[in-house]
Amino acid sequence: MSDTGITVKKNQDFSEWYVQVVQKAELADYAPVKGCMIIRPDAYAVWEKIQEILNKKIKSTGVRNVYFPMFIPEAFLKKExxxxxxxxPEVAWITQGGDTPLEERLAVRPTSETIMYDTFNKWVRSWRDLPIKINQWCNIVRWETKATKLFLRTREFLWQEGHTAHMTSEEAEAEVMYALGEYKDIIENYLAIPVLIGTKSDSEKFAGALYTTALESIMPDGKALQMGTSHNLGQHFAKVFDIKFIGEDKVDHYVWQTSWGITTRLIGAMVMVHGDDKGLIMPPKVAPIQVVIVPIPFKGAEPEVIVAKSKEIAEILRVNGFSVTLDDRDAYTPGWKFNQWELKGVPIRIELGPRDLKQGQVVMVRRDTGQKMPVKEAEISATLAKLLEEIQINLFNKAKAVLQEKTTPVENYEEFKSVICDKGGFVKAAWCGSADDEAKIKDETGATIRVRPFQVEEPTTNCVYCGQKAKEMVYFARSY
Amino acid sequence: MSDTGITVKKNQDFSEWYVQVVQKAELADYAPVKGCMIIRPDAYAVWEKIQEILNKKIKSTGVRNVYFPMFIPEAFLKKExxxxxxxxPEVAWITQGGDTPLEERLAVRPTSETIMYDTFNKWVRSWRDLPIKINQWCNIVRWETKATKLFLRTREFLWQEGHTAHMTSEEAEAEVMYALGEYKDIIENYLAIPVLIGTKSDSEKFAGALYTTALESIMPDGKALQMGTSHNLGQHFAKVFDIKFIGEDKVDHYVWQTSWGITTRLIGAMVMVHGDDKGLIMPPKVAPIQVVIVPIPFKGAEPEVIVAKSKEIAEILRVNGFSVTLDDRDAYTPGWKFNQWELKGVPIRIELGPRDLKQGQVVMVRRDTGQKMPVKEAEISATLAKLLEEIQINLFNKAKAVLQEKTTPVENYEEFKSVICDKGGFVKAAWCGSADDEAKIKDETGATIRVRPFQVEEPTTNCVYCGQKAKEMVYFARSY
Structure with a gap:
């Protein structure tokens, strides 16, 4: 199925390159339903890894997983x-069940605040019922009308949504920052993608939030990608859904709430950031296969001895905790196998030929650099562990260099426009805080404010748009 | 929230007892959307345990997890x-996306055969592409019109669906039996619920299958509950979706397929089978909390010493791999706590009072038998492990005795009707194989054939309905 390699260069036709890598590396496919995708095993395995990591983190802080209905009565959505x-504008509506038209149409969840908080109202009575900290892994539907992009923009995707309710504003704020920090850890230290973090401007925040914090990364084509969000909902929803508790002071208070989520789009980001002209490069910490062993039988040599030794090595690596595949299929040549596993982004390839066998060694090949090295049999596990770690760090550092290279401070609007239109990436500029200016910049350049850093940086110039006194330095970009 | 206990006896008003246990033990709640439920943390944790066990099993045989779209074009459903x-009749239909009516309405998946097999058509070319073995954990919608029952019958529920395609009929048959066997292991050895297994009659098989195998259990009210199914799809779908491979013989063949699933209804079965008048009893192997420690501070004693010792014990148990909760809340009395944890079905309670402290012991209380026993501090972990195992076995054996007691062989239709109507449970009877007779029995008594045992038992009488020569002994029951 993936017999053919990638036919375009990443830096020549990025969009086509991306589609080819995702499909040929068998991560995902377009579904026969418009705007939807099929998530295939190698990509779903990355999602399961993300689930495992995040579940472990949040459960250790008392968050518990739940499942709420996917159907949301229209009246609920309307409350806030x-x-x-x-x-x-993006809701898919159920209007008929079996042969019967529904009395009230039902939204397929675009997010679950309303259906959950209607229940929080019943769960919360006294301060003893707080905090509530729940999370669900589920499918989400947003009826996109723009062109579909596998993982990045589809009408259905998978995500997790954490929802918490607290006694105090401070606790809610801490939860917002906690979730953001864990996302940063997963995205930077597992997916090897560096991010900028900060708050969104009011026009970019979550609909109904007090404020939204976000993680933003830059893709190789210069467009920003939102990698996750963590919202402080304040008491907006609490007032709408009447979620009150009797405090230790015997007085009624509204709860303070947060919600936070990451989605399967992270897999798309991983492909874009790390892939090359040969295909995918999987960060070792989330790779479904970390190492593939390819025996290289030669005429004259005894192939069964080489395959037997390969099996032995595979078993040792498995026992030592590596995720390993032995590719001893007869029907394919070693060269064909090399290409296929490179396309699929396996971080390390181990080759074992007759000469290696004789010399008690294997050859290890790094997917990220192409570097080949002989490794003595006794040192395979140790070397593999070291190389996987190096690859993980190398991928992050390369991406970090790109992020830095693609971040341009500008001093005036001419510069701003020229960088946004020609070079792309993040443009760091002074902003006066006016939503009007922000809207005009968006109209004129397509760029929006991606993040406002938590630590407000003193403006180095006046507002890049209006020339009035600026309040802060912010990061603009065109985005997915 | 769960301050009040169960107000009815299990054997007096089973239906009301069930609803109370599920809600008061905080497993699930009715959702504000008709026919839907909210799965709360303790129940979701059981589902996660089932996921963990089954994932481990099936992945070891090469099954890989995926995600296919929830939306299925009407034309696909119509193909078979x-x-x-x-x-x-049970499909929920999406007819509108945002403000735009859809050209073709979309079904919310009632099951995924059609959408998956349309893709299998693209994935399969040669025998080298087989077998395909995939699975997905997802939500499913069936627009039930009958009354909702939490976990057992809701318009949306969670399940896993495995789908495989094979070169030969034999391989497919082996896969059907493999899945059935793993389900039996999970249901009997983890959920502690004994099952009958066998095939369904043609009128009860999965729509589109060659044959359906199933696991059936009996609930305390005498109604049977289908616990899982594993279908041999033969080549029905392969022909409809044109899933062909070129064999080693260079000739085109249709693949042989299977699909198999279990759902969140298993959690409902667990509640029904094991619960008692005090509430839930969780089988230790799937219990989110296996042991709760309740310190019992007395006037005159030093409460902080007791709490400190309780913490120490909790920590030791945690390190030893038990799932433990220390309930040191000040606001509640020990008696109140006992009731609450009994309601929630925690298998073992550990009490620690001043006298225990002095004697270097704790008191362990079994949830299933109520048995209390002093345990020396040094023996806590070993005793706990032993007791949890005993409880697991005891729950299964008790349920097995009920299954046996509720299985009645009958010799004629008078007996049949009287057992079905008065005693309930499984009725074992001779059947001639006629679908007509089966339909009439269903009309007249509400009972259907739940399973036909794999090992055909020689009929002991003529057909229980028509009196003609019987072909086999089968199990009838009224069912959920």
Whole structure:
């Protein structure tokens, strides 16, 4: 199925390159339903790894997983006006069950705040019922009308949504930052993608939130990608859904809430950031296969001895905790296998030929650098562990260099426009805080404010758009 | 929230008892959307345990997890006539995306055969592409019109669906039996619920299958519950979706397929089978909390010493791999706590009072028998391990005795009707194989054939309905 390699260069036709890598490396496919995708085993395995890591983290802080219905009555969505306005244009509606038209149409969840918080109302009575900390892994539907992009923009995707309710504003704020920090850890230290973090401007925040924090990364084509968000919902939803508790002071208070999520789009980001002209490069910490062993039988040599030794090595590596595949298929040549496993992004290839066998060694090949090295049999596990770690770090450092290279401070609007249109990437500029200016910049250049750093940087110039006194330095970019 | 205990006896008003246990033990709640449920943390944790066990099993045989779209074009469902007829009455339809009516309405998946097999068509070319073995954990929608029952019958539920395609009929048959065997292991050895296994009659098989195998259990009210199914799809779908491979013989063949699934209804079965008048009893192997420690501070004693010792014990148990909760909340009395943890079905309670402290012991209390026993501090872990195992076995044996007690062989239709109507449970009877007789029995008594044992038992009488020569002994019951 993936017999053919990638036919375009990453830096020549990035968009086509991406589609080919995702499909030929068998990560995902377009579904026969418009705007939807099929997540194939290698990509789903990365998602399971993300689930495993995040579950472990959040459960250790008392978050518990749940499942709420996917159907949301229209009346619920309407309760928070901003929320309704934000999501309604993208809602898929169920209007019929079996042969019977429904009395009230049901939204397929675009996010679960409303259906969950209607229940929080019943769960919360006294301060003893707080905090509530729940999370669910589920499918989400947003009826996109723009062109589909596998993993990045599809009408259905998978995500996790954490929802918490607290006694105090401070606790909610801490939870927002906690989730953001764990996302940063997963994205930077597992997916090897460096991010900028900060708050969103009011026009970019989650519909119904007090404020939204986000992680943003830059893709090789210069467009920014939102990697995750963590919202402080304040008491907006609490007031709408009447979620009150009797405090230790015997007085009624509204709860303070947060919600936070990451989605399967992270897999798309991983492909874009690390892949090369040969295909995918999987960061070792999330790779479904970390090492593939390819025996190289030669005429004259005894192939069964080489395969037997390969099996022995595979078993040792498995026992030592590596995720290993032995590719001893007869029907394919070693060269064909090399290409296929490179396409699929396996971080390390181990080759074992007759000469290696004789010399008690194997040859290890790094996917990220192509570097080949002989490794003595006794040192295979130790060397493999070291190389996987090096690859993980190398991928991050390369991506970090790209992020830095693609971040350009500008001093005026001419410069701003020229960088956004020609070079792309993040443009760091002074902003006066006006939503009007922000809207005009978006109209004129397509760029939006991606993040406002938590630590406000003193503006180095006046506002890049209006020339009035600026309040802070922010990061603009065109985005996915 | 769960301050009040169960107000009815299990054997007096089973239905009301069930609803109370599920809600008061905080397993699930009715959702504000008709026919839907909210799966709360303790129940979701059981589901995660089932996921963990089954994932480990099936992955070791090469099954890989995937995710296919939830939306299925109506045309797909229509391709297999029997399948369409079977599912259409229960389909929820999406007819509108955002403000735009859809050109073709989309079914929310009632099961994924059609959408997956349309893709199998693209994945399969040669015998080298086989077998395909995939599985997905997802939500499923069936627009039930009957009354909702938490976990057992809701319009949305969670399940896993395995789908495989093979070169030969024999391989497919082996896969069907493999899945059935793993389900039996999970249901009997983890959920502690004994099952009958066998095939379904043609009128009860999966719509589109060659034959369906199933696991059936009996609930305390005498109704049977289908616990899981594993279908041999033969080449029905392969022909409809044109899934062909070029064999080693260079000739085109249709693949042989299977699909198999278990759902969140297993959690409902667990509640029904093991619970008692005090509430839930969790089988230790799937219990989110296996042991709760309740310190019992007394006036005059030093409460902080007791709490400190409780913490020490909790930590030791945690390190030894037990799932433990220390309930040192000040606001509740020990008696209140006992009731709450009994309601929630925690298998073992450890009490620690001043006298225990002085004697270097704790008191362990079994949830299943109520038995109390002093245990020396040094023996806590070993005793706990032993007791948890005993409880697991005891729950299974008790349920097995109920299954046996509720299985009644009958010799004629008078007996049949009287057992079905008065005693309930499985009725073992001779059947001639006629679907007509089967339909009439269903009309007249509400009972259907739950399973036909794999090992055909020689009929002991003529057909229980028509009196003609019987072909086999089968198990009838009314069912959920």
């Amino acid at each position: 006006a901003e929320h309704f306005a934000g999501f309604t | 006539a029997e399948h369409f007829a079977g599912f259409t």
